[in-house]
Amino acid sequence: MLTIYGIYKSRATRSFWLMNELGIELGTGARHVPVVQKYKLADPLAADAPLNTGSPEFLQISPAGTIPCMEDDGLVLHESLAINLYLARKHGGPLAPADLAEEAQMMNWALYAATGIEAAALDISFTYAEGRQDDPVGHAVVAAAAGKLRRPFAVLEAHLAEGGFMVGGRFTVADINTAECVRYAQAHAPLLAEFPALKGWLEACQARPAFKAMWAARAAE
Ligand SMILES: N[C@@H](CCC(=O)N[C@@H](CS)C(=O)NCC(=O)O)C(=O)O
Known part of the structure; x- marks a missing residue:
């Protein structure tokens, strides 16, 4: 299943907007894993810190350490505009390239x-x-x-x-x-x-x- 890592107050907006256009709903059509920017936290590595761009678990998925990040059947992308080009092309229809x-x-x-x-x-x-x-x-x-x-x-x-x-x-x-x-x-x-x-x-x-x-x-x- 498609997974989007990130939060709305980030460049993930562009992927969430596209997903809305495509009718991909968070929860049913895609898994949403909130990941916050580490600079928003006093101690990103604290035991009680939320999953963030400096968390070792997240860096294992995306060594770039930025959001948004996407995983789809083992394919990981960590550039927002590439994520959108991929999702549009995969979904097809008028938002995707015709040729x-x-x-x-x-x-x-x-x-x-x-x-x-x-x-x-x-x-x-x-x-x-x-x-x-x-x-x-x-x-x-x-x-x-x-x-x-x-x-x-x-x-x-x-x-x-x-x-x-x-x-x-x-x-x-x-x-x-x-x-x-x-x-x-x-x-x-x-x-x-x-x-x-x-x-x-x-x-x-x-x-x-x-x-x-x-x-x-x-x-x-
Ligand atoms: N070129 C990347 C930039 C991603 C990026 O810098 N995202 C910011 C949030 S908008 C981030 O994750 N910063 C995390 C950090 O600095 O730790 C893209 O378009 O996806």
């Missing part, structure tokens, strides 16, 4: 989001989450991150203005993977306002019932 060319495009956009967007977008997310966006240091961090994101966001803007979706003219796993990386920059509204097609697409992705269900579960966690 080799679409699969290549989905990998292309996943790598682009992971290497060209996620880190700078996370700088924005963390700065806003800590309420530091208006202090001089936080302001500089956000400005630098926004500077790094303008080029990839312009690429996405042109791409989405043309086709409406990331791949194949329909909502696919590529939209989930990209939207979840762009989301980290969403707190900085002035940046997104510069890219209306990107902003509209992100909001449309997040209006989907499967995203909303994931987001509600995350808030309740």
Whole structure:
């Protein structure tokens, strides 16, 4: 049976969103093993610590020590975007690639989001989450991150203005993977306002019932 290790307040959101889209229910269609980030715990190795990214039992499953992690019939994956590409392809249907060319495009956009967007977008997310966006240091961090994101966001803007979706003219796993990386920059509204097609697409992705269900579960966690 498919097992997902992780919690909602992590990059596991992207896998939980996809699973909602695919109708894979935790408990019946998949096993959910909560694993928390070790940095959230005072003593990750304490006898009474919850299973976490530093727990020896978890590191045996995933030496990378990060969440989400997936195990499916002995196959272990520890990269969230790869987990999503695998689950979509395994399940099939409109979210999955229809052919080799679409699969290549989905990998292309996943790598682009992971290497060209996620880190700078996370700088924005963390700065806003800590309420530091208006202090001089936080302001500089956000400005630098926004500077790094303008080029990839312009690429996405042109791409989405043309086709409406990331791949194949329909909502696919590529939209989930990209939207979840762009989301980290969403707190900085002035940046997104510069890219209306990107902003509209992100909001449309997040209006989907499967995203909303994931987001509600995350808030309740
Ligand atoms: N590139 C990895 C990054 C995974 C990652 O860094 N996850 C964070 C939570 S969002 C984590 O597990 N951190 C654990 C730790 O730092 O101990 C992916 O996309 O899955």
